[in-house]
Amino acid sequence: MTDRIDDAVKRGFAPSEEAPEGLADARRSRFSTKAGGRSANDRSGNGFLADSALSDDMDLRPRNFVQRRLPDLGIALKSILGFWLLYLALITLRAVVLDFPDFWAMLARRGAVVLIGAALTFLVYLALRPLAASTLNRKAIVAGILCLPASIAFSAFNYYVFYIFAPLDAAEWDASMKDLTPLEMALQNIVESALSWYFIFAAWASLYVAMSYAKELRAADRRAAAFAREAQEAQLRALRYQINPHFLFNTLNSLSALILSQRIEKAERMIMTLSTFFRTTLSADPTADIALEEEIKLQRLYLDIEQVRFPDRLKVEVDVPEHLAGVRVPVLLLQPIVENAIKYGVARSRGAVTVRISAYEEAGRLHLKVKDNGEVPPPHSCDDCGGTGVGLKNVCERLIARYGVQAGCFHGPDPEGGYTVHVIMPVIRND
Incomplete structure (x- = not known):
C-alpha cells in the first residue's frame, strides 16, 4: 500500500512532469531579463548592471530616428x-x-x-x-x-x-x-x-x-485599454496562483491525521484529489473561459478535499441543468465563492451544513448561486473571501469589467438561513 502512495505522489508531484509554460520559462531563465542571462539572485558583480544586461530586448533607444522625431x-x-x-x-x-x-x-x-x-x-x-x-x-x-x-x-x-x-x-x-x-x-x-x-x-x-x-x-x-487588459489578466492570474494557504495547511494537517490513524486508502485518495486539483488549476489559462461543467468539476475536487476535513459537517448539492453544461464561464469564477462558504459557513458551524451550487437561465442570462445554510458571516467579512486575496468584491468587479452592465453580483444573508452569492452573466455558448 505504501508503494501505491509513493506512486501516487510521484504521479501528482513528479519533478519530471512537464511544468506550466510560464513556470518552465521562469525556471530556465532564473528570472533574468535576457534569455540565458543572469538572475537577480546572482552574486555581486554578475547582476543586472554587468555587461549591459539591458542592451538587447529591453533597449529603450529608438531604432527609427524619423519615426521618433x-x-x-x-x-x-x-x-x-x-x-x-x-x-x-x-x-x-x-x-x-x-x-x-x-x-x-x-x-x-x-x-x-x-x-x-x-x-x-x-x-x-x-x-x-x-x-x-x-x-x-x-x-x-x-x-x-x-x-x-x-x-x-x-x-x-x-x-x-x-x-x-x-x-x-x-x-x-x-x-x-x-x-x-x-x-x-x-x-x-x-x-x-x-x-x-x-x-x-x-x-x-x-x-x-x-x-x-x-x-x-x-x-x-x-x-x-491595454493597461486595463493587463490589469484584468493580472487579477485573473492572481486568482489562479494565490492559492489559499489556510486551505493547503489544513489539507496537509488532515492528510497527516489520516496517515497517523492508518487510514491509508483515504489518505491516498486525498493526495490524488489534491494533486489533480493543483494540476488542473495551474495548467488552466487564467484569461480563458471554460464550460460550466468543467468549472463545477473543479469545485467538486475542492469540496472533496474539504469533505475529508469536515466528513460529518459538509454536505454538497449541485443542481446544473444539462442544457447549461456547455455554457462558457470565466475559469475559477466560483472558487473564491465556494471557499467563502466553507470558511464562514462550514468551519464556524457545529452542525451539518449544505453547500449548494445551482444554475439556471432566465432572459438570456446565466444565473449561478452558491448557498450555504451555515452561520451568517459577520459584516464585511466577505471581502476577505477565505484568504484568497481576491474576495467577492473583486469577483464582482471582474464580471463587470468583462461583461459590463450585462453582468452583476449580489450576496448577503439568505431569508431562508445561511448565506447566498448570486452571480449573473450573459449566456455564451460555443458555435
Missing part, C-alpha cells in the same frame, strides 16, 4: 497633399468655367505655385513638431502665428510667378493697379493677397492640429 509625418504629408491638390483642382475648374486665356501656361504656373505652397506648409509642420507634447490651445496659437510668415512668403512667390516672371496676358488682364509704381503695386498686392492666403494656411493648420490631436487621443485610448 516625426511621429505625425504620415498625417502631415497626406493632409498637405490632399489640401493642395484640392486647391489646384478648384482653381483649374474655375479657369475652365470662366474661360481664362493662356490656360495651359497658367496651369503650369499654378502647379509650380502649388508645389511652393506645399513646401511652405511642410515647413509650418516642422516648426510645430517641437510642440508635440504641448496643450491643444498652445498648438493652435503657435500654428496661427506660423501661418502668417508662410502666407506672406507664398503671396510674394505667387506675385512673382504671375506678374514679374514673364507676365502673361492673363496676368495683365487681372491687374487693376496700373497707376501705382511697380514697387507699390507689388507691396499692395502681396499684402492684400497674404490676408487671403493666411486663412488657407490656417485652415490646413487647424486640420492638421485636429488630426494630430485625434491620433493622440486614439493612442491614449489604446494604451488605457
Whole structure:
C-alpha cells in the first residue's frame, strides 16, 4: 500500500512532469531579463548592471530616428497633399468655367505655385513638431502665428510667378493697379493677397492640429485599454496562483491525521484529489473561459478535499441543468465563492451544513448561486473571501469589467438561513 502512495505522489508531484509554460520559462531563465542571462539572485558583480544586461530586448533607444522625431509625418504629408491638390483642382475648374486665356501656361504656373505652397506648409509642420507634447490651445496659437510668415512668403512667390516672371496676358488682364509704381503695386498686392492666403494656411493648420490631436487621443485610448487588459489578466492570474494557504495547511494537517490513524486508502485518495486539483488549476489559462461543467468539476475536487476535513459537517448539492453544461464561464469564477462558504459557513458551524451550487437561465442570462445554510458571516467579512486575496468584491468587479452592465453580483444573508452569492452573466455558448 505504501508503494501505491509513493506512486501516487510521484504521479501528482513528479519533478519530471512537464511544468506550466510560464513556470518552465521562469525556471530556465532564473528570472533574468535576457534569455540565458543572469538572475537577480546572482552574486555581486554578475547582476543586472554587468555587461549591459539591458542592451538587447529591453533597449529603450529608438531604432527609427524619423519615426521618433516625426511621429505625425504620415498625417502631415497626406493632409498637405490632399489640401493642395484640392486647391489646384478648384482653381483649374474655375479657369475652365470662366474661360481664362493662356490656360495651359497658367496651369503650369499654378502647379509650380502649388508645389511652393506645399513646401511652405511642410515647413509650418516642422516648426510645430517641437510642440508635440504641448496643450491643444498652445498648438493652435503657435500654428496661427506660423501661418502668417508662410502666407506672406507664398503671396510674394505667387506675385512673382504671375506678374514679374514673364507676365502673361492673363496676368495683365487681372491687374487693376496700373497707376501705382511697380514697387507699390507689388507691396499692395502681396499684402492684400497674404490676408487671403493666411486663412488657407490656417485652415490646413487647424486640420492638421485636429488630426494630430485625434491620433493622440486614439493612442491614449489604446494604451488605457491595454493597461486595463493587463490589469484584468493580472487579477485573473492572481486568482489562479494565490492559492489559499489556510486551505493547503489544513489539507496537509488532515492528510497527516489520516496517515497517523492508518487510514491509508483515504489518505491516498486525498493526495490524488489534491494533486489533480493543483494540476488542473495551474495548467488552466487564467484569461480563458471554460464550460460550466468543467468549472463545477473543479469545485467538486475542492469540496472533496474539504469533505475529508469536515466528513460529518459538509454536505454538497449541485443542481446544473444539462442544457447549461456547455455554457462558457470565466475559469475559477466560483472558487473564491465556494471557499467563502466553507470558511464562514462550514468551519464556524457545529452542525451539518449544505453547500449548494445551482444554475439556471432566465432572459438570456446565466444565473449561478452558491448557498450555504451555515452561520451568517459577520459584516464585511466577505471581502476577505477565505484568504484568497481576491474576495467577492473583486469577483464582482471582474464580471463587470468583462461583461459590463450585462453582468452583476449580489450576496448577503439568505431569508431562508445561511448565506447566498448570486452571480449573473450573459449566456455564451460555443458555435
